[in-house]
Amino acid sequence: MLLPEDADYAAECVTFNLMTALRPAVAVGATSAADVRAAVRFAAERDLPVAVLTTGHQVARSAEGAVLINMSRMNAVHVDPTRRLARVEGGARWQQVLPETDKHGLAPVSGTSPTVGVVGYHLGGGGSPILGRKYGYAADHVQAIEIVTADGELRRVTADSEPDLFWALLGGKGNFGVVTALEFTLFPVQRIYGGGLFFAGEHAAKVLHTWRDWVVDLPEETNSSIGFLRRPPLPDVPEPLRGTFVMHVRFTSLGPADEAERRLAPIREIAPTVLDTITELPYREAGSVFLDPPRPVPWVERSTALRDFPREAVDALLAQLGPDSGTQLGFVELRPLGGALTRPTAGANAVPGRSARWQLFGSGGGRPELAPVFREQLTAMVDAVAPWAQDEIMPNLLSDRQGRTPQELRVIYGSERYDRLAAIKRRYDPRNLFRVNHNITPA
Helix, strand or coil, X not given: XXXXXXXXXXXXXXXXXXXXXXXXXXXXXXXXXXXXXHHXXXXXXXXXXXXXXXXXXXXXXXXXXXXXXXXXXXXCEEEXXXXXXXXXXXXXXXXXXXXXXXXXXXXXXXXXXXXCEHHHHHHCCCCCCCCHHHHCCHHHHEEEEEEEXXXXXXEEECCCCCHHHHHHHCCCCCCCCEEEEEEEECEXXXXXXEEEEEEEHHHXXXXXXXXXXXXXXXXXXXXXXXXXXXXXXXXXXXXXXXXXXXXXXXXXXXXXXXXXXXXXXXXHCCCCEEEEXXXXXXXXXXXXXXXXXXXXXXXXXXXXXXXXXXXXXXXXXXHHHCCCCCCCCCEEEEEECCHHHCXXXXXXXXXXXXXXXXXXXXXXXXXXXXXXXXXXXXXXXXHHCHHHEECCCCHHHCCCCXXXXXXXXXXXXXHHHHHHHHHHHHHHCCCCCCCCCCCCCCC
């Protein structure tokens, strides 16, 4: 338990996104559910807000005056191969889970980055770029949640035991308590065929138009997204990408390599590649396809969900991000959704945005002094595709400047879903103890 003047306080509060610093009144390094209960009760007795930190990839507020509970030490992972079930503690990251599931030829509905926290990923929806279109959101496959609520009690919540709270937790992010453990279903996937094709930025228009026409016909077992990459001239950037602008076509398939290559042929024919990393991979190394930062960096971000992405939208995006745009954004990704991500769920939850057909995410990073420029260019990017956008969006995609008020969050979740969340919030957290987040206020 650390105070701001203590030597280890800064390390206890550090976030993966170095632009989003935390400065709580008290920082608690939890090692057990009992620690979490003690910290929540300590905060409740003093009417202090509670903030939760595992990795800090998504930080909505600075935690000023709060009790911060760092969950990163609680990272145990247990796999039950017979039941195809994983149980992870609240601080586990995907890089700790994937090697364990891989031992049994199983895979979770995980995301692009191995450094992301598993619990936060599930509570915000969890849209996998590899398994999502086949199996749906990660939240759809959660079986049980162990959580410390605002009264300091540890509960085991399932769809049968407390259906309203279970529904709200999956999509409501950290608004209802501190999750100490999570159980979720695994799938019989051990290997994928995939990687990236990198094209020189001068071919951006041809690559994006061709890719857009091609990607909409892919089966659910085959997935692709496209990235606008501008890499700095630094030694740790691979030589072909160093100091260049490239179009990065990401591709994964659950099928045989020869079948995947036949599907990929139209993209290979667009232009010569700067770099080709397509190969067979164990699922535990799937994160290598997406090139997410392996270590903390400062960045600002913005995202939007699209109901359509016609040729006019392609041209609008190219005007903002193409070779003549002058943008300084280092990374922008466009990802098609569809498949199981748009189908009704067997086990209902509060994840919004299921009607979206495309997802657009952009970031600028590495140079904090350029944050105002990045934000301006991200706003211009989102505005350019606004005619095809929708309001509802998966909570994991929200930046610190989105959903800052109850009115904005009501639009993001949809009125009916938000009102139900607010009613459940009143029942389980009437004083809004858990408000250092994209906050759903008690009804």
